[in-house]
Amino acid sequence: MNRALAGTLAVVLVFALGACGGADPGAGEGGEDTAARGTIGFSAMTLKNPFFKIIADTMTAEAERHGFDVVVTDAERDVNRQSQQVDNFLASGVAAIVLNPVDRIAIGPAVRRANEAGVPVFTSDLQAVAEGVEIAGHVGTDNYQGGLLAGEAMIEALGEAGGQVLVLHFKQANSCVLRVDGFRHAIGEYNRDRTEGRIEIVAELEGGGLRDEGYRAMADGIQAYPDLAGVFAINDPSALGARTALEQAGRADQVKIVGFDGELAGKQAIRDGKIYADPIQYPDRMGVMTVRNIVSYLDGEDFERVHLIPTALYRQADAEQDPALD
């Protein structure tokens, strides 16, 4: 009887495994047959954010053109999970590893294990700063420059009146720390020789970089700072969450939002006037550049070890002419 039950359970599991294999033809066991030159392992920060999904998808497409196969895994913002994924990549003998480091310091030991195994590690979007680790190449956004642009957009949005501004942060990610640094710098420069119409950053709230957390943080922010004139959210999901909170409070017209990223939902919100502007990033270029760097590395060619892609400001006028939004 026990055996029969175990059999049933096993059949359920086999089915579950089989179903997954079928649903995912690109990354399955067929991998090494299609990929002549090997496999690239990618551990994404979180695939719940479209930004990283775009990096994963463009990487996969570009790698295929060069004869590589990409295995995409989701670290779900947990460095423990990410380290495990690195170990799994090493065990399955990948040609190169790509990371969006979840924690720029704590990922160190895992990268060192890859270094010891002779497998090159590339980072995209976020950098690793742990001691004694060797990163073969990095492609990311120039986040500080993006933060400066976000500051300019905020100054433009608020006009001569100035006012109180809130920041929806995600401090765990250093890229966001750089954005907020740039933003603060731009606002500081603007305020320097001004007594009236100053812009005051009243608080930094933790928005988690996610829509629901951004929503909750903003809902609280409205209560705490009734005179708010603007919000800078470090990415689009939290900007959209903030927008929902403002709409519910009936304050959407009085509080200007500046986001970051320029993902599809963010661009649509800019077109509809829900977000004032975004410094936009280019996750697609990031994915393509990263794969090209890997190919250059394996071909023994020289390439730019740290490549920062500047952002550009994207306003309503840009959205109206954007063919991608039709």
Add this chain to the structure above:
Amino acid sequence: MPEGVAESAAGRWRRRSLDLVGRNLSVVVLVLLCLISSAATWREQNPVTSRSGAAVARQVLEACQTPCSVLVVARDTEADRVFVQAIEQGLDTAGARIAGRVFGQPRDVRLELERIAGVGGSFDAIATHRIASEWGPVRTAGTPVFAPRSYHWPTFLTARNLLNVVNQNADIAIIALGMTLVILTAGIDLSVGSLLALAGVIAAVTAQEWFGGAAASPAGLLAAMLLGVAAAALGGLLSGTMVTAFRVPPFVATLGLMMLARGLALILAVGHQRRLVGGGAEGTPEAVRVDAAVFAWLGNGTVFGVPNPILLMLVLFVAAHLLMTRTMFGRYVYAVGGNVEAARLSGVPVTAVLLAVYCLCGAFAGLAGIVDASRFEGGRPNAGELYELQVIAAVVVGGASLAGGRGRIAGTLIGAMIIAVIQNGLNIAGVASYEQKVVFGALILAAVLLDRLQPKIASRRARMTRASTSTPVQ
């Protein structure tokens, strides 16, 4: 996969393991899962060993007449050096000449080729392994490339991967031991993930600020670690007190502690970062780095090739197993879970047992926190998020009943390994993360279903045996 093969292999395995775990379904499931994972990860393996190095040397000598001049290419790792040594030994004894030797990256190969061409040198062959034979400069060098033949073998069943599987889940398994005790008393502990983080952060902050940072002695680091474990045990004692003295349901009491401990861990970490930068700006919730290198020994070191977290897990497993099967305390725990009132009436110190159980669960979570902090060379305030669910899943899959009174430590260990194997198998088989969640959910449901079905089947079997063997009474 052929069903018959799986059955017989599983059957053999099961007979052998019967003494250890008794009649346990989960063992069968674990073995089946290992077989599935092996089948799903049947891949080409590229050996980089002393033996494969010698084989390459033979290949080169067969194809190339003496005096043969060879360029040897490998990466800059220990395994590669052993491999190259074997190649060069083989070539030396046959009188072949080593034209050059590269330990490094593809770029280094290109530079070496340019150097050889620059001095007008030449070579007849390149000896390397499969991985480097795919490098651009090696492929385009224009000379024959020799590499060891690859063979097929399940990636799942490589030593490196098997150690990975257990090592990655050692912390879950350690906490699951404590959770088993709590669940045996019909309780639940949701605070373990947060206590893990709190213990790690306390150990890291005290190691840095009280015990000397980079100059900390091993004794100081041990003290820091014990402080972390003690704090987690204290947290467990707090939920135990809520449960016993104030009759708060364990779910609620530990839910409160879960948030409280997480908040404390974040406050301590951010406070430490702020002190690091000299006050002023609020710190970031990043890992609190421990500078003393010895701190990483527990999490990243090995003894006889076995990672320390695995050894710690095994030691704790044996201790918990003995505690539950050989001591009065173990019997008390089962008694409390079976029927609290009956236990109380027969003189079991119920309050003391419950306090001890929650305290132990906290301490186990704290130990896992120390392992985590050591593994990442610092305490992470975000560590262990959602661990409580993974741990409860491991215990339930291991056959313990959430209603209390039924379950074994050995079952929990197997439950933890089942979850580990599923996770690892799915990962290295390349199944995308969205689908993995579906499989996980299905597994938990299947396990709970099994839990529900088992008594029914047992009673039906009992009825059937009665009906067939005993003479009717009336």
